Amino acid sequence: MCGIVGYIGTQVAVPILIEGLSRLEYRGYDSAGLATVSQGDLHLVRAPGKLVNLREKLASLDSTARVGIAHTRWATHGKPEERNAHPHIDGHTRVAVVQNGIVENHRVLREHLEAAGCTFTSDTDTEVIPHLIAQHLAQSTLPRYMALLEAVRQTVNQLQGAFAIAVVAADYPDEIIVARQQAPLVVGFGQGEVFCASDTTALLSHTQAFLSLENGEMARLTPLGAEVYSFAGERLTRYPRTLDWSPALVEKQGFRHFMLKEIYEQPGVVRACLESHLIQEPTDGSPLCLGTVTELYPTIERIQIVACGTSWHAGLVGRHLLEQVAGIPTTVHYASEFRYSPPPLQPGTLTIGVTQSGETADTLAALEMEVHRCQVAWPGRPLAFLGITNRLESSLGRLLPHLIHTQAGIEIGVAATKTFAAQLVAFYLLAFDLAFQRGKLDRNALQDILNHLQQVPSQIEWILETQAEAIEHLAHEFRDVHNVVYLGRGINFPIALEGALKLKEISYIHAEGYPAGEMKHGPIALLDPQVPVVTLALPGSVFEKVLSNAQEAKARDARLIGVGPADDPHVHEVFHTLLPVPTLPELLSPLVAVVPLQLLAYYIAAHRGLDVDQPRNLAKSVTVE
Ligand code: F6R
Numbered sequence: 243m244c245g246i247v248g249y250i251g252t253q254v255a256v257p258i259l260i261e262g263l264s265r266l267e268y269r270g271y272d273s274a275g276l277a278t279v280s281q282g283d284l285h286l287v288r289a290p291g292k293l294v295n296l297r298e299k300l301a302s303l304d305s306t307a308r309v310g311i312a313h314t315r316w317a318t319h320g321k322p323e324e325r326n327a328h329p330h331i332d333g334h335t336r337v338a339v340v341q342n343g344i345v346e347n348h349r350v351l352r353e354h355l356e357a358a359g360c361t362f363t364s365d366t367d368t369e370v371i372p373h374l375i376a377q378h379l380a381q382s383t384l385p386r387y388m389a390l391l392e393a394v395r396q397t398v399n400q401l402q403g404a405f406a407i408a409v410v411a412a413d414y415p416d417e418i419i420v421a422r423q424q425a426p427l428v429v430g431f432g433q434g435e436v437f438c439a440s441d442t443t444a445l446l447s448h449t450q451a452f453l454s455l456e457n458g459e460m461a462r463l464t465p466l467g468a469e470v471y472s473f474a475g476e477r478l479t480r481y482p483r484t485l486d487w488s489p490a491l492v493e494k495q496g497f498r499h500f501m502l503k504e505i506y507e508q509p510g511v512v513r514a515c516l517e518s519h520l521i522q523e524p525t526d527g528s529p530l531c532l533g534t535v536t537e538l539y540p541t542i543e544r545i546q547i548v549a550c551g552t553s554w555h556a557g558l559v560g561r562h563l564l565e566q567v568a569g570i571p572t573t574v575h576y577a578s579e580f581r582y583s584p585p586p587l588q589p590g591t592l593t594i595g596v597t598q599s600g601e602t603a604d605t606l607a608a609l610e611m612e613v614h615r616c617q618v619a620w621p622g623r624p625l626a627f628l629g630i631t632n633r634l635e636s637s638l639g640r641l642l643p644h645l646i647h648t649q650a651g652i653e654i655g656v657a658a659t660k661t662f663a664a665q666l667v668a669f670y671l672l673a674f675d676l677a678f679q680r681g682k683l684d685r686n687a688l689q690d691i692l693n694h695l696q697q698v699p700s701q702i703e704w705i706l707e708t709q710a711e712a713i714e715h716l717a718h719e720f721r722d723v724h725n726v727v728y729l730g731r732g733i734n735f736p737i738a739l740e741g742a743l744k745l746k747e748i749s750y751i752h753a754e755g756y757p758a759g760e761m762k763h764g765p766i767a768l769l770d771p772q773v774p775v776v777t778l779a780l781p782g783s784v785f786e787k788v789l790s791n792a793q794e795a796k797a798r799d800a801r802l803i804g805v806g807p808a809d810d811p812h813v814h815e816v817f818h819t820l821l822p823v824p825t826l827p828e829l830l831s832p833l834v835a836v837v838p839l840q841l842l843a844y845y846i847a848a849h850r851g852l853d854v855d856q857p858r859n860l861a862k863s864v865t866v867e
Pocket residue numbers: 550551552553554596597598599600601602605656657658659743744747862863864
C-alpha cells in the first residue's frame with residue numbers, strides 16, 4: 243500500500259524518482275507526488291490519479307535538484323485528491339514527508355497541533371508528521387548535522403501505528419531521514435548516491451546493494467552512505483547485502499501486460515522450484531530437500547495456515563494435501579480474522595504463514611501475535627513456525643527462522659499468478675516430504691508422484707501454446723457478462739475460488755467460487771442463461787460428482803464451460819465449451835487447472851480495455867491493516 247522512493251547524490255533527482263515510482267505503482271496509484279530541495283527551498287509537485295498525470299505536470303519543471311522524495315498513493319485517510327496526495331508539508335513549506343502506512347493516533351496529534359496554531363490542508367493522517375518535525379526543529383538547539391535526525395526521531399516516537407517515512411527539509415539539503423515501523427523500507431547504495439524505497443524493485447536499475455531497515459530503526463542518508471539509529475537514538479551497525487536480480491525481471495519483455503508475461507513464466511517457475519528441491523541422486527532418505535524445514539517435522543501434530551487472498555487459496559490446496567496425503571489435521575485462517583480471534587493454543591501445532599510479498603500487514607501481525615502467544619505459553623521452547631514466501635529479504639523472511647522460498651521471481655501484475663503456482667509447488671513438496679517421513683507414502687509412490695510433478699511444466703506449456711487463442715475468443719464473447727459462477731470440488735474447490743478472484747479483481751465482473759455440491763443449497767437460484775458457470779471437472783475421486791453438479795446447472799439453462807480432459811466424451815456432452823487440460827493425477831491437477839482460468843480472466847479484462855496490471859482500488863502489497 244503506497245510506494246515511497248528517495249534519492250540523494252550527484253545526479254538530477256526527478257527522473258530517478260519518477261522511474262522509481264513507475265516501478266512502485268503496483269503498490270497504489272490513486273495519486274502521486276514528489277518534493278525536491280534546491281537553492282534553499284522545497285519544491286512540491288502532486289497530481290491525482292496515475293503517475294502519467296504527475297509526469298505531465300513535471301514536464302514544465304526545470305529541476306536540477308539532487309535530493310528528493312516521492313510517493314505513489316493507495317488512499318486510506320482522505321479521498322484520492324491532489325490536496326491529499328503526498329508529500330505533505332509543514333505550514334512554512336520547509337519540511338516534506340512521504341509515508342506508507344497509517345498513523346493511528348493522528349486525530350489526537352492533529353488536535354494538539356491545531357491548538358498550537360498549525361493549519362492543516364489535507365484530510366490525511368500523514369500531515370501531522372511534517373508539522374511535528376517542524377515543531378521540534380523550531381525548538382532544537384542541536385548542531386546542524388544532528389537537528390533533522392533528532393526532530394524526526396522525536397516525531398516517530400510520538401506516532402502510533404504502522405508506517406515507513408522519508409523526510410526532506412529545505413534547510414537540510416544534504417540529507418534524507420527515513421524511518422520504519424511495521425512497513426517495509428530499504429536503503430540502496432550506489433557510487434556517491436544513496437536511495438530509499440518501499441521495495442527493492444524500484445531501485446534495481448541503479449543498485450543491487452540493499453539494507454532493509456528493521457522495525458524501530460531510522461537512518462540518515464547522505465550521498466556518502468547511511469547512518470542507522472534505533473528510535474531510542476542508539477547508533478547501530480548494519481551491513482548491506484547484494485541481490486543478484488536482473489533489472490530485466492521488472493520489464494514486460496514484449497508482453498502487453500505484466501500479468502500475461504507472468505502467466506507465461508509459470509512453466510519456468512515450476513521447473514525452477516522443483517529443481518531446487520529435488521535431489522538428483524537420492525540415497526536412502528527423502529528425494530526432497532527442504533533444508534532446515536525438516537527440523538520442524540518431529541513435533542508436528544497439527545498445522546494451522548494463515549494467509550490472505552490468493553495465498554489463502556494456496557493454503558486451502560495445502561490443507562487438502564497435508565490432510566489427505568500426510569494425514570496431519572490442518573486448518574486455514576484468513577490472517578485478518580486470526581489476529582483478532584485465534585484458536586486456543588495447542589502444543590504440537592506448526593504455524594505456516596503464506597505471503598508472496600512477505601509484507602502483508604495482516605499476515606505479519608497474525609504471525610507476530612502467534613509467536614508471542616507461544617513464547618508466553620511455553621517459554622524457552624523452540625518455535626514451530628514456517629514461512630512460505632517469494633521474497634526472502636522481506637519482513638516475513640526476517641521474522642521466521644524456517645522458510646520455503648518460492649523462487650518465482652518478482653511479480654509485478656497486481657493479480658498473483660506465477661507466485662500462486664510456486665506456492666502450490668511449495669505445499670506439494672512439503673506434504674509429500676512429510677508423508678514420506680511419516681510412512682504415509684512409500685518410496686515408489688513418492689517417486690511416481692514426483693515424476694508426474696516434473697511433467698507439469700511441459701503440460702502448462704501445452705496449455706499456453708495451444709489453448710490461449712481459443713480462450714481469448716471465449717473471453718471476447720463473455721466480455722460483457724455481469725456474473726460468473728465457478729464450481730470445483732475437493733482439491734479443485736480452491737481453484738474455483740482463485741478463478742473467481744482473478745476475474746473479479748481485474749475485470750470488475752462479479753464472480754463467486756462454490757464447492758460444486760453446495761450449489762443446490764442456495765446459489766443455484768442465481769443461475770439463468772446469462773450466467774456462465776465455469777466448472778473444474780478433473781478426473782479423480784469427485785469427477786462424476788462434479789459432472790452431475792454441472793448437469794444440475796445445465797438444467798437451469800446456464801452456459802456451461804468446463805475445465806477438464808479433452809479425451810473424455812462425457813465431458814464434451816456436458817459442457818457447451820471445454821477448456822482442455824492435460825490429464826494427470828488428481829492431486830496435481832490444480833497446477834494445470836488454474837492456468838485456463840488465469841488466461842480467461844486476463845483476456846476478459848483486456849477485452850474490456852481495463853488496466854490489467856493496476857486494477858482499480860487494489861495494491862499488490864497490502865501493508866496496512
Ligand atoms: C490476488 C492477490 C491478493 C494477494 C493478497 C496476499 O491476486 O494478489 O489477494 O494474494 O493480498 O498477498 P501476499 O501473498 O503478498 O501476502
